[in-house]
Amino acid sequence: ANIDALSKTLPTADIDAWQKQLESLDSDITLYDEQVKVSKTNLDTAREQLNAKRGRLETLSSQVKEETK
Structure with a gap:
């Protein structure tokens, strides 16, 4: 779901922005797992x-x- 939202806000040609967002999502998932x-x-x-x-x-x-017997 987050990827779908990101694809609407981030230009598909901006690989650096996508990389940062993916790293952020990975960090969120790691935190969630903990x-x-x-x-x-x-x-x-x-x-x-x-x-x-x-x-x-x-x-x-x-x-x-x-005891009550």
């Missing part, structure tokens, strides 16, 4: 914490059932 990696790490950490809490809840629930 943000995705960080987000995935955060999601994995949150998932591990949730699973630990779920396990603790199941343990407590089992203990309550045993």
